[in-house]
Amino acid sequence: MPYIVRPRRFPSGVVAACTALLVFGAASAQAATSPAKETSQCKEPTLTQPFQDAGDNNYYVLAPGQTPGNFEGTGWTLSGGASIKTTTLADGSTGYVLDLPSGSKAVSPSFCVTSLYPTARTLVRDLAGSEGVYLNVSYEGTTTWEKPKNTGQVHGSGTAWTLSTPVNLQPENVTGWQVLRLTLVAGGKKSDFQLYNLYIDPYRR
Numbered sequence: 001m002p003y004i005v006r007p008r009r010f011p012s013g014v015v016a017a018c019t020a021l022l023v024f025g026a027a028s029a030q031a032a033t034s035p036a037k038e039t040s041q042c043k044e045p046t047l048t049q050p051f052q053d054a055g056d057n058n059y060y061v062l063a064p065g066q067t068p069g070n071f072e073g074t075g076w077t078l079s080g081g082a083s084i085k086t087t088t089l090a091d092g093s094t095g096y097v098l099d100l101p102s103g104s105k106a107v108s109p110s111f112c113v114t115s116l117y118p119t120a121r122t123l124v125r126d127l128a129g130s131e132g133v134y135l136n137v138s139y140e141g142t143t144t145w146e147k148p149k150n151t152g153q154v155h156g157s158g159t160a161w162t163l164s165t166p167v168n169l170q171p172e173n174v175t176g177w178q179v180l181r182l183t184l185v186a187g188g189k190k191s192d193f194q195l196y197n198l199y200i201d202p203y204r205r
Helices: 012-022 035-039
Strands: 077-079 083-088 094-101 105-107 111-113 119-128 133-139 149-154 178-186 192-201
Touching: 094 105, 094 178, 178 192
Parallel strands: none
Antiparallel strands: 077 105, 083 094, 094 192, 105 178, 111 178, 119 192, 133 149, 133 178
16 A cells, blocks of 8 residues: 655754755645646755766755655655665665665656756666666646656666666746646566665756
């Protein structure tokens, strides 16, 4: 049975950072009926350069439900065995990651993008199998809202953490904010994938 991840208890500084980031995800996890009402809450996010060590100097913003180095999953709906686990991250520290065994699914809260937010990248690893995680997008006010559209796939290169190639989010070619929801689906029959630091690139380069 699907379940929605509730907020975890963190030190006040972490909570404040998480709250600030979720301003970008202004739409709540509840179903919305009015795109105009949703997008009226959208605000420009604070950007960082999280992948400079990998030679990527682009600016990004975290997808909702995360802080840097922690995929808390707040507001995400997990099903089919998807879960939040504690493990060793790429830099040797300990943090939360999203674990997706074969057939599992994780659905994000809805959040705000524009047509200039075209791609996403994440740190990912393959604990078992190599099929990867399919990334599906749903844009409110389009047919994809009820029937998510697959736009790409992320996978690692074995059990070591790997920075994924950019995945196309295929935003609508319209002016202004759009409400987006991501659905991550693990591929394969005997697989297990983990990811964290799922970032959105807000400028086409």
